[in-house]
Amino acid sequence: MELAEQIDDSTFCTMNDKAPTRVMGTCNSSPDNIIASGGLINSLTWRPILTLASDHLPIIISIEKPPDFVSVDNRTFSNFNKANWVGFTESTESTFNALPIHPNVCGGERRFRKVIAAATARFIPAGRIAEIRPNFPAEAAADPGDPQIRDLN
Template identity: 60%
Template sequence: MRITIFGIQACQMIVGDSNFSTVNDDAPTWVVGNCSSSPDLTIASAGLINSITWRPMLSLASDHLPIIVSIERPADFVSANHRSYFNFKKDNWAGFTEFSEDTFAALPIPTDVRVGERAFRKVLTAAAARFIPAGSFKDIRPHFPPEAASIAKERDHLLQVDPGDPRIRDLNMEIRQLVNQHKRTK
């Protein structure tokens, strides 16, 4: 883990050249006698600024005040109701057909309609699970195309590995361009 400490002017310059903003208000976070200042910076993505509340808490044991940062879910996030989505563009119908035909041929002839229907449903469900990609989305962001989502995933990984990686800025610009292009197309 690498920790870098910048001066306040350097931080303002770095934040000014990025798509991040400071969350701090004018409240002090360090109090000693009559002197108070705010040496702590809280930085967030510009898209989250309106969803963040920032406040220092009064603490009796220290001259440095703890800071509470709360983030509410942005309004453009829409919760999905645990629906599954099937990707028929990436399906394998030849494998689906072969698997289901072979499995049907291996089943004994049912003596009851309900037993036969249950076996039929199990075979089709197993074939679909194996040959038709499916999944669910916890959160859906309107006006955020899938290409931008995959680049955002790569950017988030880079942020975890090395927050100072120069490719992050390029990826942010590419995401912004894809989103804007997607909005224009819509």
């Protein structure tokens, strides 16, 4: 009951219908919940697949992309203009100063890369554009990391 209330209070929907996802003798039930965002619900289909190996049926979920979506290369973009260079510098310097000197070059280089990678992930915005929509204004696209997203939802 609590799960149903949480789903009702959110922007998500359930996809379950009367199709059973567990078959045991003459008892059929649907203990599995398929939940999707409201924006995707009309593009998704799901169906349990009958198998002989288990009483829990595998579920196939398919998504059909809208025809106006265009795929782009799977590349990550770093936004160095929006990087917090002061935070990056302070974080790396304090971490480097706290580390003991490693006895060999390979281990030291590995630690160096880990410190730089952690600071990069924290202070330099990055992401990828998985799908683009032609004629969709860039101003309308939201940054998923924007703190206002939670308020808007």
